[in-house]
Amino acid sequence: MRIVIIDDSGLRATVLEEGLREAGYDDIHIVPPRGAFVARLERMAPDVVLMDLGSPSRDTLEEMLTVSRALARPIAMFVDQSDEAMIGAAIDAGVSAYVVDGLRKERVKPVLELAVRRFNAFARIQAELEEARNALSDRKVIDRAKSILMAQRSLSEQEAYALLRSSAMNQGKKIVDVAQALITASDLLGGGL
Amino acid sequence: MTTNLRIAFLPLNDVAVLAAARERGFAEEEGLSLDLLRTTSWATLRDRLVYGQVQAAHMLAPLAVAVTLGLSQQPAALAAPYKLGVNGNMLVMAKDFAAALDPDPASRIADPLAAAHDFAAAIGLWRRKPVIGVVHRFSSHALMLRYWLASAGVDPDRDVVLRVLPPSLTVEALHAGEIDGFIAGEPWGSAAVEAGLAETVAVGERIWQRGVEKVLAFRENWLEENSETVDRLLRALARAAVWCDDPENHEALAQLLADPRYLDQPSDLIRRGLSGQIVARAGEAPIAHPDFMLFSREATPFPWRSQALWIYSQLVRWGMAEHSPENAAKAGGVFRPDVFRRALAGSDVPMPGASMKLEGAVASPLAVGSRKGDLTLGPDRFFDGRIFDPEQIDDYLAGFVQVR
Numbered sequence: 001m002r003i004v005i006i007d008d009s010g011l012r013a014t015v016l017e018e019g020l021r022e023a024g025y026d027d028i029h030i031v032p033p034r035g036a037f038v039a040r041l042e043r044m045a046p047d048v049v050l051m052d053l054g055s056p057s058r059d060t061l062e063e064m065l066t067v068s069r070a071l072a073r074p075i076a077m078f079v080d081q082s083d084e085a086m087i088g089a090a091i092d093a094g095v096s097a098y099v100v101d102g103l104r105k106e107r108v109k110p111v112l113e114l115a116v117r118r119f120n121a122f123a124r125i126q127a128e129l130e131e132a133r134n135a136l137s138d139r140k141v142i143d144r145a146k147s148i149l150m151a152q153r154s155l156s157e158q159e160a161y162a163l164l165r166s167s168a169m170n171q172g173k174k175i176v177d178v179a180q181a182l183i184t185a186s187d188l189l190g191g192g193l
Numbered sequence: 194m195t196t197n198l199r200i201a202f203l204p205l206n207d208v209a210v211l212a213a214a215r216e217r218g219f220a221e222e223e224g225l226s227l228d229l230l231r232t233t234s235w236a237t238l239r240d241r242l243v244y245g246q247v248q249a250a251h252m253l254a255p256l257a258v259a260v261t262l263g264l265s266q267q268p269a270a271l272a273a274p275y276k277l278g279v280n281g282n283m284l285v286m287a288k289d290f291a292a293a294l295d296p297d298p299a300s301r302i303a304d305p306l307a308a309a310h311d312f313a314a315a316i317g318l319w320r321r322k323p324v325i326g327v328v329h330r331f332s333s334h335a336l337m338l339r340y341w342l343a344s345a346g347v348d349p350d351r352d353v354v355l356r357v358l359p360p361s362l363t364v365e366a367l368h369a370g371e372i373d374g375f376i377a378g379e380p381w382g383s384a385a386v387e388a389g390l391a392e393t394v395a396v397g398e399r400i401w402q403r404g405v406e407k408v409l410a411f412r413e414n415w416l417e418e419n420s421e422t423v424d425r426l427l428r429a430l431a432r433a434a435v436w437c438d439d440p441e442n443h444e445a446l447a448q449l450l451a452d453p454r455y456l457d458q459p460s461d462l463i464r465r466g467l468s469g470q471i472v473a474r475a476g477e478a479p480i481a482h483p484d485f486m487l488f489s490r491e492a493t494p495f496p497w498r499s500q501a502l503w504i505y506s507q508l509v510r511w512g513m514a515e516h517s518p519e520n521a522a523k524a525g526g527v528f529r530p531d532v533f534r535r536a537l538a539g540s541d542v543p544m545p546g547a548s549m550k551l552e553g554a555v556a557s558p559l560a561v562g563s564r565k566g567d568l569t570l571g572p573d574r575f576f577d578g579r580i581f582d583p584e585q586i587d588d589y590l591a592g593f594v595q596v597r
Contacts, residue, residue: 035371056359058236059329062266063357066330087244096240 002027004046019118033057038064049098093119138176145179202251204456206379207278214433223425243269252410259331273408274532281486282397283382286374291392298473305576309345324354326375334376379466393473403573427536434489496528499549499583543568552581
């Protein structure tokens with residue numbers, strides 16, 4: 001079974017491809033949805049096409065599936081229209097699948113289930129990365145606020161942090177928000193730091 | 194008790210009524226909380242609606258007809274009781290291509306018939322078959338472009354390449370030289386003009402003076418089972434539409450739509466389409482098109498069955514749908530004036546007495562029969578003067594010269 005993954009994000013495609021290979025599928029191709037990707041896809045004659053539901057290129061792909069003469073049979077979205085739980089899970093995970101008409105659903109279902117699991121795993125990784133990135137920039141903001149306090153009120157680093165934390169607790173806010181407000185105020189007042 | 198509704202949309206100016214209903218309290222007044230879900234492709238918007246992930250969608254009217262006829266992936270009976278807008282599309286072409294047309298953009302736009310013939314001549318001069326971006330096979334834009342090109346003897350399936358791409362990618366594709374122009378809803382045409390990449394060649398309002406655009410689409414069975422909620426939503430939208438139509442509110446509306454949750458585009462570009470101040474070439478003064486886009490006046494939201502049938506006639510014309518009495522009935526049945534009437538019976542919205550009309554027959558503002566209030570229909574002519582009689586689809590189709 002030839003599987004083509006259309007994906008902009010190299011990482012998600014790799015995560016998916018690895019999973020498919022571990023499960024024993026070896027005819028897997030990754031195509032980014034740019035330029036003449038439609039022509040490439042036609043030459044590959046895939047049995048299954050997997051794509052991110054959020055990709056803006058889905059309309060382009062579907063148009064190609066409609067007009068293509070090279071792809072012998074029409075291709076349908078999802079595996080089994082009656083399997084609503086599966087469809088819901090796929091949409092939630094952001095997976096869209098196009099399957100050559102006539103391919104037995106027992107053969108396709110595991111592929112789709114795997115794609116759903118991997119897309120979900122990828123979304124988790126993304127969320128964690130995003131969180132880490134935010135934490136990093138939060139740290140920078142807090143550090144800058146601390147140095148303002150240290151310079152302007154002659155506090156030690158621990159004292160500056162303690163002051164930020166207690167203000168945050170008193171106001172029911174996050175430390176980073178208090179720190180940001182302090183930086184803004186300091187900038188407005190020409191604090192020079 | 195507040196009812197929560199999930200509605201999918203694409204980032205376009207004509208999501209205005211939904212956005213205003215949510216942001217300006219119209220939905221809240223009806224006890225509704227709207228969860229507006231931005232999507233990036235019509236395919237995904239369609240799937241979310243068909244598979245029940247959202248209750249309603251801001252949908253291309255021809256797509257709603259096509260899904261119901263089983264022409265776009267999983268067939269599903271859809272129902273459109275409310276039109277979210279009329280007009281608002283613009284065809285822009287790369288500056289080099291536009292150089293072969295009438296040099297004055299205003300006169301190009303004012304005379305679509307001459308512009309179509311100039312366009313036909315320009316095709317031969319271009320270095321390749323012009324590649325024109327359309328947002329979807331089943332879009333009002335594609336049907337309008339086909340209609341316009343064919344009037345000058347251009348076969349849209351042979352003489353040009355129609356490339357499907359989502360509105361948000363049009364400007365980038367033009368920049369990369371992948372397309373030579375595109376037809377889309379605003380603010381994307383204005384964005385391409387502003388970037389100095391393209392010029393306006395035609396506006397929808399001059400091709401069909403009152404062209405059907407987006408509808409609010411539901412799954413038919415959900416619509417039937419939730420009539421009370423549907424009615425509340427339609428009432429909220431009708432009030433939001435009045436607010437959106439008022440020129441005094443266009444600035445506020447443009448700023449609201451500029452928000453990253455909606456269009457994430459500059460508000461001054463968005464405002465051009467809303468207020469009909471169209472800049473056709475970068476740096477030039479805007480050209481006034483007061484009917485560029487309508488939300489409320491002239492009973493704009495009323496889903497005339499004849500308009501669904503006009504869409505059907507075009508799908509048949511281009512070989513996309515099979516012509517049969519069953520298909521015609523299904524297509525016409527997508528538009529639901531009965532639901533519109535039920536929902537807005539107690540309101541001050543002018544209510545047309547009929548559900549079908551001749552399309553393209555009104556040359557100047559016309560007072561018509563209305564159950565209540567004064568209703569004046571604006572001019573709705575097609576630029577070639579054809580009139581669509583929904584009872585005579587065969588004759589209408591026979592009247593087009595086959596370009597192939």
